[in-house]
Amino acid sequence: MSTISNSEIKLVRSLASKKGRRESGLFLVEGEKMVSEALDSDMKVRRVWRSSEIGEDTMAHISALTTPSPALAVVEIPSGDSPVLSDTGLYLALDDIRDPGNMGTILRIADWFGIDGVFASGGCVDLYNPKTVQATMGAIFRVKFKTVDLCGLCKSVISQGGSIYGTFLSGSNIYESRLQDGSDSPVVIVIGNESEGISDEVAQCVSERISIPPFPAGRHGSESLNAAVATAITVAEFRRRAAGGAI
Amino acid sequence: MSTISNSEIKLVRSLASKKGRRESGLFLVEGEKMVSEALDSDMKVRRVWRSSEIGEDTMAHISALTTPSPALAVVEIPSGDSPVLSDTGLYLALDDIRDPGNMGTILRIADWFGIDGVFASGGCVDLYNPKTVQATMGAIFRVKFKTVDLCGLCKSVISQGGSIYGTFLSGSNIYESRLQDGSDSPVVIVIGNESEGISDEVAQCVSERISIPPFPAGRHGSESLNAAVATAITVAEFRRRAAGGAI
Numbered sequence: 001m002s003t004i005s006n007s008e009i010k011l012v013r014s015l016a017s018k019k020g021r022r023e024s025g026l027f028l029v030e031g032e033k034m035v036s037e038a039l040d041s042d043m044k045v046r047r048v049w050r051s052s053e054i055g056e057d058t059m060a061h062i063s064a065l066t067t068p069s070p071a072l073a074v075v076e077i078p079s080g081d082s083p084v085l086s087d088t089g090l091y092l093a094l095d096d097i098r099d100p101g102n103m104g105t106i107l108r109i110a111d112w113f114g115i116d117g118v119f120a121s122g123g124c125v126d127l128y129n130p131k132t133v134q135a136t137m138g139a140i141f142r143v144k145f146k147t148v149d150l151c152g153l154c155k156s157v158i159s160q161g162g163s164i165y166g167t168f169l170s171g172s173n174i175y176e177s178r179l180q181d182g183s184d185s186p187v188v189i190v191i192g193n194e195s196e197g198i199s200d201e202v203a204q205c206v207s208e209r210i211s212i213p214p215f216p217a218g219r220h221g222s223e224s225l226n227a228a229v230a231t232a233i234t235v236a237e238f239r240r241r242a243a244g245g246a247i
Numbered sequence: 248m249s250t251i252s253n254s255e256i257k258l259v260r261s262l263a264s265k266k267g268r269r270e271s272g273l274f275l276v277e278g279e280k281m282v283s284e285a286l287d288s289d290m291k292v293r294r295v296w297r298s299s300e301i302g303e304d305t306m307a308h309i310s311a312l313t314t315p316s317p318a319l320a321v322v323e324i325p326s327g328d329s330p331v332l333s334d335t336g337l338y339l340a341l342d343d344i345r346d347p348g349n350m351g352t353i354l355r356i357a358d359w360f361g362i363d364g365v366f367a368s369g370g371c372v373d374l375y376n377p378k379t380v381q382a383t384m385g386a387i388f389r390v391k392f393k394t395v396d397l398c399g400l401c402k403s404v405i406s407q408g409g410s411i412y413g414t415f416l417s418g419s420n421i422y423e424s425r426l427q428d429g430s431d432s433p434v435v436i437v438i439g440n441e442s443e444g445i446s447d448e449v450a451q452c453v454s455e456r457i458s459i460p461p462f463p464a465g466r467h468g469s470e471s472l473n474a475a476v477a478t479a480i481t482v483a484e485f486r487r488r489a490a491g492g493a494i
Contacts, residue, residue: 101348109476111468112461139469175487214359215486221358222386229356229479232472236480239462240422 004054004062008047012062012074018126025077027128031069034138041141044076064130077128084146085153087160089116090182090238093150095202096123096193097227103127104135105228106191111139113235116182118143121150121202123193154188154205162186164206166198167230169223171209174237181242189234194227210234251301251309255294259309259321265373272324274375278316281385288388291323311377324375331393332400334407336363337429337485340397342449343370343440344474350374351382352475353438358386360482363429365390368397368449370440401435401452409433411454413445414477416470418458421484428489436481441474457481 004012014020015028026046029038038045051059051070060068085091092115097103103125110118124147125132133140154164162185167174180187190206192198198206212233214221225233251259261267262275273293276285285292298306298317307315332338339362344350350372357365371394372379380387401411409432414421427434437453439445445453459480461468472480 105473105476108469108473112459112472114462114466114468137469137471137473142468175490212359212483213486213490215361215490217490219361221361221389222355222384224384225359225479226352226355226382226384226475228473229352229475232476232479233483236459236483239460243422243460243462243464 004049004058009058009062012072015074016064016130018129021077021126021128026074027077027133028064028130029073029075029133030063030065030071030130031134032071034134035071035073037138037141038073038075043078043141046074046076048073065134080146084117084119084144085156085186086116087186088182088184089186091115091117091119091186091188092231092235093119093121093153093188093190093202094124095121095150095190095198096196097191098123098125099194099227100125100129100131101135102194102226102228104132104137106231107136107139107143107145109228109232109235110143113239115143115235118145119150119153119188120145120147122147150190150202151205154202157186157188158205158207160185162188163208164188164190165208165210166190166203166206167192167211167234168198168209169211171211173213174210174234175213177208177210179238179241181238189231189238191227191231251296251305256305256309259319262321263311263377265376268324268373268375273321274324274380275311275377276320276322276380277310277312277318277377278381279318281381282318282320284385284388285320285322290325290388293321293323295320312381327393331364331366331391332403332433333363334433335429335431336433338362338364338366338433338435339478339482340366340368340400340435340437340449341371342368342397342437342445343443344438345370345372346441346474347372347376347378348382349441349473349475351379351384353478354383354386354390354392356475356479356482357390360486362390362482365392366397366400366435367392367394369394397437397449398452401449404433404435405452405454407432409435411435411437411452412457413437413450413453413455414439414458414481415445415456416458418456420460421457421481422460424455424457426485426488428485436485438474438478
């Protein structure tokens with residue numbers, strides 16, 4: 001029978017805030033499936049509590065979710081020391097993605113499409129925010145992730161002969177653009193902020209400006225697509241080409 | 248100088264709930280841009296209030312948003328009487344989409360890709376929920392929408408010689424499937440519930456089972472994509488083919 005002390009309750013509750021996570025180097029994982037994926041992953045799980053052991057009231061008290069789940073784990077935030085960029089591969093670079101749901105969904109997309117690493121600017125929402133963690137649906141345990149200076153990253157990629165793609169409303173039609181698959185040199189796709197798009201500083205590093213065409217071409221409906229949706233369509237097209245394109 | 252009475256305050260606040268919207272036939276639109284799009288649309292705007300007139304405290308009191316915006320409108324919910332299904336076109340059918348963010352994002356995708364109408368099952372989250380309205384980013388004013396019995400809809404489409412597509416993890420690779428563009432007969436793409444997928448009843452009406460392949464093919468990462476993300480990739484691929492495919 002597992003119990004929870006008052007100091008543990010205080011610690012778990014502190015992990016709902018970025019300050020609490022930074023001070024302890026820990027984050028929360030909630031839900032049976034997520035906890036089981038955490039245990040199966042390379043991350044270090046410090047402790048697991050279940051409502052069957054500590055009671056539903058205590059679980060509701062320590063949970064960061066509106067509807068608490070039966071299981072909660074406290075997991076160590078990876079150091080971020082290990083290198084993510086290699087001399088080949090397809091990567092995402094997130095330029096100030098602020099919405100936790102978008103951030104988590106983008107990790108899930110990266111996982112589905114086997115993206116070799118996700119880089120986030122310092123202005124992005126914290127990946128270890130409980131809402132983001134939930135939205136990744138476990139992808140957080142599988143996708144390589146690092147917070148970096150995006151301009152520095154881009155320079156390093158370019159110096160290796162790689163390419164930097166970015167989506168712009170004024171970019172070339174993605175379906176008519178040549179897309180590097182990352183098999184010879186690293187390829188980075190930059191995803192811009194939800195309302196501002198790609199920042200001017202990062203835009204200067206983008207070598208290939210692409211766009212997702214509305215239908216029919218030139219139609220004026222919505223001004224843009226949601227950031228995670230644009231990521232999904234772009235990454236799917238890179239992967240469709242790499243897989244041989246088919247039809 | 249516009250003012251707001253106590254009974255108006257009570258009415259506006261009631262629109263945060265489905266019950267309040269059903270009783271009054273009205274919904275809330277918040278944000279300068281959204282209010283201006285509502286005024287430009289075919290929908291009937293009953294009243295607009297601005298915080299410059301009623302004060303920020305009152306606006307915070309009547310707003311359904313965590314961060315109130317400077318403008319709020321009360322708009323009539325369209326009757327839903329006008330026909331949406333035609334003898335040609337590309338449509339979406341949403342089978343119990345429960346998350347307001349997904350629902351709004353799907354409307355935004357439909358707007359971008361010129362979808363001819365969106366049908367929702369009775370189990371979908373209310374389109375006029377304030378969170379859904381915000382997530383549509385104005386698409387709610389442009390996309391044709393109707394709540395219907397999805398099986399009845401599918402039967403009607405099939406009787407017209409149309410096709411019903413649905414995404415299943417076990418479906419055929421979308422990039423290797425023939426996709427009807429809706430120019431000869433109506434084409435419906437069914438989007439399943441976030442955790443359960445397409446219901447058995449509706450699945451029986453699906454004539455073409457398709458899937459979005461992970462990369463590399465057969466890789467086991469995330470078990471699925473978010474519902475709005477799967478919608479985006481699927482619709483983009485239908486429109487890419489219709490536009491001529493290019494590369």
